[in-house]
């Protein structure tokens with residue numbers, strides 16, 4: 001049993017060293033989770049190729065307990081948004097996020113996912129997935145190198161380490177409402193902005 | 209070059225002689241080709257096909273000539289037996305742009321005409337399924353029209369105005385009414401607006417037939433949706449398949465989920481700004497994308513910008529390495545699709561990493577190389593690189609192809625799942641404008657490097673890979689053949705690589721661009737990659753269009769899939785080898 005679990009206040013008898021660890025519930029809970037983050041097998045654009053390269057032999061994501069990429073959102077903990085999010089695609093991305101069970105994390109990989117990247121001015125491009133999803137870690141780059149992605153994944157692990165079972169949102173009483181899925185109208189309609197949209201249109205005199 | 213021009217002129221003259229009333233030479237400065245009477249387009253094309261042998265309609269696109277109040281549809285057509293491209297144009301008024309559809313003669317035009325309708329609003333009369341293809345139904349406006357402005361509009365052309373006027377930052381977001389990349393049309397009322405249902409999208413496939421067979425059992429057809437988030441679609445591609453039992457009876461590909469407005473952004477950019485954007489088209493093959501774009505612009509710039517010898521060789525070396533990389537990955541992912549989940553792909557990724565090392569050393573980036581410049585390449589090979597590449601192409605790569613061959617080619621499951629599946633006959637392949645490995649696996653030995661040589665490909669000895677069954681298995685095998693031929697080219701190129709300059713002119717970021725149009729095409733790993741550029745003499749292209757091979761190869765997907773089992777759809781798609789960055793642009 002790794003020593004990283006032990007808390008230094010407790011003395012373990014010498015004959016039991018290496019077999020017994022005395023630790024807190026938070027620690028063992030997070031320790032289990034940090035080494036089995038399952039990312040979603042979900043590629044959007046160029047960055048996805050570097051994500052796959054990270055899973056390859058040279059960079060080997062498996063060292064972090066993350067090699068199992070699942071195509072189904074129901075079996076994942078981590079959504080790596082790897083590429084440009086377009087208006088046409090964002091309803092699906094939001095839906096996928098809603099379908100992921102808690103605990104869930106979002107890693108925004110690359111310039112496009114983080115802020116629109118080189119295509120920001122495009123008429124069909126979302127300037128950053130954080131307009132819709134809560135992002136935990138941003139990895140810069142176009143595309144980020146596999147090393148950068150690994151660093152981002154280690155940041156996710158650090159974040160997991162700091163969580164406490166008494167505070168995490170997935171054990172709170174409030175139900176998870178999910179994020180409203182945007183609609184494709186004449187342009188993208190974000191339902192959370194709907195009231196503001198109505199007001200704007202009223203001011204313009206388009207509404208009675 | 210001059211030989212080619214006279215040859216084209218001769219053909220043009222012959223055509224004009226045959227149809228004096230229907231066509232005339234395009235006489236605008238810097239333009240080539242013929243202008244055809246709109247009303248006579250169909251009979252003219254028919255005759256061109258039958259009498260002159262022009263059977264491959266490779267590219268269809270539109271240009272919005274706002275100042276002249278005209279819309280133009282540009283066709284590029286060639287003979288599948290070889291030779292240069294013929295450029296045809298049809299002009300229509302901007303207020304009512306209606307052009308007869310060519311789908312009945314050239315089914316390969318189907319998606320491209322839909323794209324021109326979607327982005328430019330040119331209506332193709334007689335098109336069986338004219339609806340939007342990259343944007344969604346119900347989107348407001350046709351974005352590639354010159355008077356259409358995106359929500360984050362900052363100016364017609366880059367470079368934009370100062371972002372720090374009087375020391376204060378000005379951001380495009382703040383000037384936008386919703387502070388976001390969103391704009392609604394005049395009179396849009398969110399209360400009363402009714403969303404378009406998916407029904408429109410599924411028009412072709414949605415009518416489900418119920419039948420009762422002779423034993424009184426009722427059977428019903430079933431619509432299955434694959435994608436856009438599906439592990440086998442290589443990204444965000446979607447197929448809507450109608451099934452009868454397990455058999456596919458209809459199929460509709462749906463795309464646009466990665467439509468990043470390459471062309472609109474490209475028309476705002478200056479010429480040299482577009483080079484890094486081409487990297488992101490087919491993101492496996494940034495080097496060959498650079499190649500195509502550089503060729504198209506160099507054609508416009510003229511003789512002075514012909515790259516020096518050494519640069520030509522380096523270009524070929526990089527392009528062929530890219531082809532090897534791409535085909536390794538295509539093989540690996542294809543095996544994924546067959547169910548050999550990831551082990552073969554890991555072997556492919558290993559080779560890719562080694563080739564990427566070369567790219568990183570020469571260009572500074574693994575994937576997005578941005579390595580070519582007009583008139584050459586940006587940097588010379590670093591010390592020791594020649595030796596490294598020589599080792600790769602003489603020792604490592606031949607061994608690795610053989611290894612992959614040994615593991616996979618005679619594997620019983622691979623053979624069982626792919627032989628005789630998804631057949632595309634040679635006639636169909638030509639009709640559907642298929643290019644690259646898909647076309648050659650159907651028995652048409654058309655390779656631009658041979659049929660219409662560019663750069664210095666006429667100096668190398670290699671065979672055009674061709675296979676004759678047109679099934680998934682042949683499309684898989686032909687990738688091995690092409691890797692082997694590329695290795696041959698690489699060996700010759702690295703042995704004869706001359707010393708010398710790598711750039712024809714001083715590095716520059718602005719160019720004096722003459723007026724005119726040009727179409728540069730290369731045999732990319734996925735097929736003919738073409739760039740159509742119209743220059744109005746300014747620093748920014750007036751029209752910038754990419755003829756994307758994987759997009760057009762998808763036109764034949766329905767034909768290949770009809771009558772096959774639904775499980776084979778994935779294998780068929782995998783054998784075409786698409787990359788969504790290029791399909792949707």
Ligand code: SF4
Nearest residue numbers: 046083110111112142
């Ligand atoms: S950040 Fe760069 S590499 Fe990543 S998806 Fe965007 S354009 Fe492609």
